[in-house]
Amino acid sequence: MDVSEVTALLSPEGRALLESLPPYRGDDALALAGRLRREGHAPELVAVVLTQARLRQRARAKFGNLAETLFFTQAGYEQSSRWSVAQTHAAQFARAGARHVVDIGCGIGADSLAFCDADLQVTAIESDPATALIARANLPAATVLCEDGVTAMVPDTDAVWLDPARRTSTGRRIKDPQSWSPTYGQALDIAASYRYSGIKVAPGIPHSILPAQAHVVWTSEGGELLEAVVWQGTGTPGRYAVVDGVTFNSGATSADEPVIPSEPSALGPLLLEPNAALIRAGAIARLCSTYDVAPVSDGIAYLTGEKPLPGCDSFAIREVLRNDAKDIKRALDAHGIGALEIKKRGTDTDVELLRKRIGKHTGRPGVLILTPVLGRHRAILAERVLGEGS
Numbered sequence: 001m002d003v004s005e006v007t008a009l010l011s012p013e014g015r016a017l018l019e020s021l022p023p024y025r026g027d028d029a030l031a032l033a034g035r036l037r038r039e040g041h042a043p044e045l046v047a048v049v050l051t052q053a054r055l056r057q058r059a060r061a062k063f064g065n066l067a068e069t070l071f072f073t074q075a076g077y078e079q080s081s082r083w084s085v086a087q088t089h090a091a092q093f094a095r096a097g098a099r100h101v102v103d104i105g106c107g108i109g110a111d112s113l114a115f116c117d118a119d120l121q122v123t124a125i126e127s128d129p130a131t132a133l134i135a136r137a138n139l140p141a142a143t144v145l146c147e148d149g150v151t152a153m154v155p156d157t158d159a160v161w162l163d164p165a166r167r168t169s170t171g172r173r174i175k176d177p178q179s180w181s182p183t184y185g186q187a188l189d190i191a192a193s194y195r196y197s198g199i200k201v202a203p204g205i206p207h208s209i210l211p212a213q214a215h216v217v218w219t220s221e222g223g224e225l226l227e228a229v230v231w232q233g234t235g236t237p238g239r240y241a242v243v244d245g246v247t248f249n250s251g252a253t254s255a256d257e258p259v260i261p262s263e264p265s266a267l268g269p270l271l272l273e274p275n276a277a278l279i280r281a282g283a284i285a286r287l288c289s290t291y292d293v294a295p296v297s298d299g300i301a302y303l304t305g306e307k308p309l310p311g312c313d314s315f316a317i318r319e320v321l322r323n324d325a326k327d328i329k330r331a332l333d334a335h336g337i338g339a340l341e342i343k344k345r346g347t348d349t350d351v352e353l354l355r356k357r358i359g360k361h362t363g364r365p366g367v368l369i370l371t372p373v374l375g376r377h378r379a380i381l382a383e384r385v386l387g388e389g390s
C-alpha cells in the first residue's frame with residue numbers, strides 16, 4: 001500500500017465504507033466490489049477497503065477480535081508481533097519500571113499498542129511513510145514520528161524497543177543480522193544508551209553474538225517458535241525459554257556462554273522431543289541434569305528417559321528398527337499402527353520417498369522417528385503420549 005492508498009483508507013469515507021462491510025468472505029469479494037462501485041464508490045477506494053477487510057480477517061490469527069479495530073499493510077501485518085507476545089514485551093518493561101519507551105521501527109504498531117495498553121508513554125518511529133500513517137491510526141495514545149529511528153533523538157526516555165525488519169521487499173528472510181534494518185550492530189549501539197532495552201531477533205541468532213549481560217528469551221506458543229528477544233537492564237543475565245507461558249532457565253549465567261553438550265545414553269521407554277525454544281536457548285543440558293534424561297545420540301536434540309517432561313513432546317517407544325522400509329512395514333502391522341507422522345533429526349532420509357515405500361497401513365496413529373541412536377541410524381516406532389509434558 002502506498003501513501004495515497006493509506007490516505008484514502010483512513011479518510012472518513014474509507015473508514016465508513018470499511019465499517020459498513022459484511023464479514024469478509026473471499027468468495028463474495030468480486031460481487032461485493034461490483035456492488036460498491038455501482039453504489040458510486042471509487043474503484044480505487046473499493047479495492048483498498050476490500051484488501052483491508054481481507055487483512056483484518058487474516059489478522060484474527062495474531063490479534064483475535066482486536067484485529068477489527070486495527071489497520072494493516074500486508075508487510076506490516078506479516079512482520080507484526082502477535083498480540084499475546086507483544087503484551088509480554090510490555091509486561092517486561094513495566095515490571096522493570098520503565099516509563100517512556102521509544103519503539104524504533106514500529107511497523108503497524110503492535111508492540112507500541114501493547115506498551116500504551118500497559119500505561120507506558122510511547123514514542124513510535126517508523127521510516128516508511130505509508131506504514132507510519134497506519135501506525136498513527138492504530139496508536140492514538142502514542143507519539144508517532146516518520147523518520148529514520150537510527151538517528152532520531154527523543155528526549156526524556158528510559159527504554160527502547162527495536163524490532164528490526166528482517167525481510168527483503170519481496171518477503172524473503174534476511175539471515176545476516178548485519179543486513180537487518182536497523183542492523184543488529186546499530187540496534188546494540190542504540191540499546192546501550194538506554195537504561196532498559198529489548199531487541200527482537202531471529203530465533204536462530206548465534207549465542208556468541210549476544211551481549212554477555214543480556215537476559216535473552218526465546219518464546220514459543222502452540223508449538224510455534226515465534227521470536228527471541230535480547231533484553232538489557234530488565235532481567236537476570238542468561239538464556240531462557242518461554243513455552244506456552246512457562247519459563248525455563250537454560251542455566252547459562254551469561255547469554256553468550258557456549259552450550260554444554262550432554263552425554264547420550266541408551267534408550268529408555270520414552271523418546272522426548274524438546275520444544276524448539278528450549279533447543280535454541282541451549283537448555284538441553286539443564287533438562288538432562290534436572291530430570292535424569294539424556295540425548296539419544298551425540299549432538300541430537302531427541303532425549304530419552306522414563307517420564308514425560310515439561311516443555312517436551314513425549315513418545316512411548318514401541319520398537320527400534322533399522323531405517324529400512326521392509327522392517328518398518330512389518331513393525332507397523334505387528335503393532336497395529338496405521339497413519340504415520342514421520343519426524344527426523346541427524347539423517348538425510350528422504351521422508352516422502354520412505355512414506356511411499358512404506359505404503360498405507362491400517363491401525364492406530366503412530367510416529368516414526370528417524371534419528372541416530374548412540375551413533376547408529378535408526379527408525380523408532382512410537383506412539384504419542386498425550387496430556388503430559390508440553
Ligand SMILES: C[S@@+](CC[C@H](N)C(=O)[O-])C[C@H]1O[C@@H](n2cnc3c(N)ncnc32)[C@H](O)[C@@H]1O
Nearest residue numbers: 079080081105107109110111127148149163181
Ligand atoms: C519488524 S517491523 C516492526 C513490527 C512491529 N514491532 C510490530 O509488532 O508491529 C520493522 C519495521 O521497522 C521499519 N524500519 C526499518 N528500518 C528503520 C529505521 N532505520 N528507522 C525507522 N524504522 C525502520 C520498517 O519499515 C518496518 O516497518
